[in-house]
Amino acid sequence: MxxxxxxxxxxxxxxxxxxxxxxxxxxxxxxxxxxxxxxxxxxxxxxxxxxxxxxxxxxxxxxxxxxxxxxxxxxILAPGLWTTAHLTHDQHAAAHASRALIEELGQPTPRPHITLHTHPAPGSVPTADALEGHPDSLALIDPGVLTHATTDPHALAYRPxxxxxxxxxxxxxxxxxxxxxxxxxxxxxxxxxxxxxxxxxxxxxxxxxxxxxxxxxxxxxxxxxxxxxxxxxxxxxxxxxRAYQQTPHLNAPSTPTSPTLHAAGLTLNPQHGAYTLHPAIHHRDPHGYAPTGGHLTGVPTGLRRETLEDLVALMDALPTLATPALHLGRSLSDIPGSWVALPxxxxxxxxxxxxxxxxxxxxxxxxxxxxxxxxxxxxxxxxxxxx
The missing domain is CATH 3.50.50.60 (FAD/NAD(P)-binding domain)
Known part of the structure; x- marks a missing residue:
């Protein structure tokens, strides 16, 4: 033996x-x-x-x-973002234990995570100050709407x-x-x-x-x-x-040092010189639900209707979403999507x-x-x- x-x-x-x-x-x-x-x-x-x-x-x-x-x-589609920005204090120990394994196996890269707010929040600073040194990121938002920001400088980006x-x-x-x-x-x-x-x-x-x-x-x-x-x-x-989540593409320039932005549930994740968008998940999908696309000014898109409505609602705060940089697709196959478990x-x-x-x-x-x-x-x- x-x-x-x-x-x-x-x-x-x-x-x-x-x-x-x-x-x-x-x-x-x-x-x-x-x-x-x-x-x-x-x-x-x-x-x-x-x-x-x-x-x-x-x-x-x-x-x-x-x-x-x-x-x-x-x-394959998950954001691959480690941050304690949206966790309760009692979850931090588990998050740091996870980080040790991510650093061992996930080949992470440091990437600041900035959460944008319409009103002052605990620990927040003016958005212009938080994005100082990141003009590409500042160009994506309206600092007159998203006036304040909180920063997690210790965040990591990795590929699940x-x-x-x-x-x-x-x-x-x-x-x-x-x-x-x-x-x-x-x-x-x-x-x-x-x-x-x-x-x-x-x-x-x-x-x-x-x-x-x-x-x-x-x-x-x-x-x-x-x-x-x-x-x-x-x-x-x-x-x-479970819920069906899709990841639209934003063809706005990003750099290896661009921060990840989070506003009203939407995460803008710098990737391959542009951004991948990760919309909020509001609720579970009903049994037997089959995701379908939506319409924008009568034109069919590859985004499910609920996600499209979220993006339209954010266009004032994130003017870049109202430009041709946002890739909506012309069919369901144009926008990557997958089912995600909801514990x-x-x-x-x-x-x-x-x-x-x-x-x-x-x-x-x-x-x-x-x-x-x-x-x-x-x-x-x-x-x-x-x-």
């Missing part, structure tokens, strides 16, 4: 069906793995890494339906996809296994059905083979899809919800985890995953390792 002090051998990766997969021999209790994590977004990847550190020498499998990082979830990729690669080196292009569903008693997917010559995605796996514990980290999966496969209804159905709720049954735990990031998600994943890993 390998001594516990020896580093584990690197894990295996199954990227496509051409790589044969045989489940490991079942233990006397019938389990193949200690932990199966479903979903290789930011939360699932961070949890997998945290489990390799909190519970080394365990059998651990991470399953992702797409590639790595996950290609259809919110990880990079964080997920680095976390997963580090976990594999520590012994975790990864199965890509596999659709997984949880069932009671720690059973997981894993369908390995392939593409036919006519570009149809089909199931190549199905495996039934059993783990001592299954963690459902599939983001906005997780509450629905819990209901469909486990028969458990949760309080959590407890509340866009302001922090990331959370909760047991669904004795063998299954739900892990959700949500809108605050940028700042608090890594700590939540580590917290869950410590709990699971203790059990």
């Amino acid at each position: 390998t001594p516990a002090s020896d580093p584990p051998a690197p894990g295996q990766v199954w990227a496509h069906v051409g790589q044969p997969f045989t489940p490991p021999a079942a233990r006397p209790d019938g389990t193949h793995y200690d932990f199966i994590v479903i979903g290789a977004g930011r939360m699932g990847s961070l949890l997998t890494l945290a489990l390799t550190r909190a519970a080394p020498q365990t059998r651990l499998l991470l399953i992702e339906q797409g590639g790595l990082p996950n290609e259809e979830g919110h990880t 996809g990079t964080l997920a990729l680095n976390a997963t690669q580090t976990a594999i080196r520590a012994g975790a296994h990864l199965m890509l292009n596999t659709r997984a569903a949880p069932h009671p008693a720690g059973v997981v059905t894993a369908e390995r997917l392939t593409v036919t010559n006519t570009h149809q995605i089909i199931t190549h083979e199905t495996h039934t796996l059993r783990a001592r514990h299954v963690i459902l980290a599939t983001g906005a899809d997780a509450p629905t999966q819990a209901e469909h496969h486990l028969g458990i209804h949760t309080r959590h919800a 407890h159905g509340n866009p302001h709720a922090p990331p959370t985890h909760e047991p669904l049954d004795p063998h299954t735990t739900l892990l959700l990031g949500g809108p605050h995953a940028d700042t608090l998600g890594p700590h939540t994943a580590q917290e869950l890993a410590q709990q699971l390792a203790g059990t």
Whole structure:
């Protein structure tokens, strides 16, 4: 037997069906793995890494339906902004614990975060003073409307996809296994059905083979899809919800030192010499909701109606939104969008985890995953390792 002090051998990766997969021999209790994590977004990847550190020498499998990082979830589109600007004081310790992991894995860059206000706020200064030295940013707003600003000079910008990729690669080196292009569903008693997917010559995605796996514990980290999966496969209804968020493009010049701006719920994130806009999430989307575009002066756009109305309402305070710099798209496919999980159905709720049954735990990031998600994943890993 390998001594516990020896580093584990690197894990295996199954990227496509051409790589044969045989489940490991079942233990006397019938389990193949200690932990199966479903979903290789930011939360699932961070949890997998945290489990390799909190519970080394365990059998651990991470399953992702797409590639790595996950290609259809919110990880790719999330702002990737760490800041304590909008947190309560009791959340700061968790935020700083998250920052340590972001600095280890996320390749962050310092980027000031400036929140704009119409009236004085605690710690605020005149907007012109806050944006001194950033003329490009000052040109985007009307300081006569957004008169005051508060600054977080310690904010960081990072890419959640990079964080997920680095976390997963580090976990594999520590012994975790990864199965890509596999659709997984949880069932009671720690059973997981894993369908390995392939593409036919006519570009149809089909199931190549199905495996039934059993783990001592299954963690459902599939983001906005997780509450629905819990209901469909486990028969458990949760309080959590989802909303569809889109990210319009603002073709206004930005520089590597331009601050991130936040006004009335809208975040302007400097990216690739321009800005990506991250609108506010007001509420959960109703069951069965299908996002559709809106109209501006009779012209169809690729933005959902609610987002378009928010931008129109901000045009006085942010005159740049009323210029051709704002890319609205001409079809739904022109504006990137994805479903984001809303813990407890509340866009302001922090990331959370909760047991669904004795063998299954739900892990959700949500809108605050940028700042608090890594700590939540580590917290869950410590709990699971203790059990």
